[in-house]
């Protein structure tokens with residue numbers, strides 16, 4: 113399995129200058145390659161693939177542009193691959209009937225990553241520092257050691273800070289069996305509600321920061337466009353976004369870690385991406401983003417620990433009684449599930465989590481994923 117290890121970089125002023133110079137080179141290549149694809153499509157109705165752009169366009173541009181000549185060759189190829197991936201994802205979305213726009217030209221603010229395909233080609237670890245071709249040896253904060261074989265690495269700029277991410281191939285490290293499985297309901301009131309009645313709420317500091325984020329967003333929208341006060345408000349907003357994102361990521365990792373230690377398997381609801389995108393409230397969209405990220409993290413940790421993880425359709429999980437299966441209608445405000453058919457009284461979210469766990473055992477998703485370790489065999 114692939115794991116990502118991310119570290120903060122501390123380039124000198126000169127090195128940071130070189131990094132920005134290379135980013136600009138990569139961005140120029142990205143935009144030129146995108147323009148070529150668009151032009152060709154408009155003129156002939158045909159597309160152009162990665163290999164042709166890498167063998168014809170890249171060498172030509174590299175001769176003309178000094179920024180490109182300054183960049184590592186195989187990392188430039190990675191940027192072309194990135195564009196190719198963006199197009200493939202775009203076509204896949206169209207094919208599946210989704211509303212999708214083609215890849216867009218990148219402004220300097222929106223282009224922040226350079227990738228290297230193989231360690232050793234233009235990048236390597238030298239004397240505890242990260243060596244990059246034409247940049248030099250950059251100081252790295254190694255806050256933990258890398259486990260496994262490095263496949264690719266990428267350099268990212270975020271709010272003026274630099275990071276390096278190593279994608280590493282590593283073996284799963286199974287944890288001892290516990291003998292318990294859990295259904296998980298994600299909600300606004302409790303971030304996580306489990307089928308055995310536990311609730312984990314988002315911490316106060318996170319909700320506080322989220323409020324500050326909303327405030328910063330409002331401040332920005334009050335400022336006049338093009339003014340320096342607006343620019344400053346923009347910088348502040350970006351900082352708040354980063355703060356919230358970091359806190360949220362930290363919280364999600366901690367919750368997922370606790371769960372993976374405590375249970376052998378996880379049944380969660382499939383998130384409806386479309387419904388999430390359409391809602392207009394910022395606070396809601398923040399929790400939506402957290403849920404998606406949380407499930408990704410939980411899935412990764414579960415896989416790494418040899419636990420099973422299964423997503424099931426979420427429709428009707430809160431209305432159906434987990435005891436007798438009858439539908440018990442209730443509005444969002446009703447927090448307790450009170451079944452008139454079998455007399456079951458439960459917390460609303462716990463009832464939903466129980467239904468989710470049940471579906472993982474009996475639903476079509478359980479039958480479709482027969483190659484997975486079945487939850488029933490885990491229970492023995």
Ligand SMILES: [Zn+2]
Nearest residue numbers: 433436451454
């Ligand atoms: Zn019932």
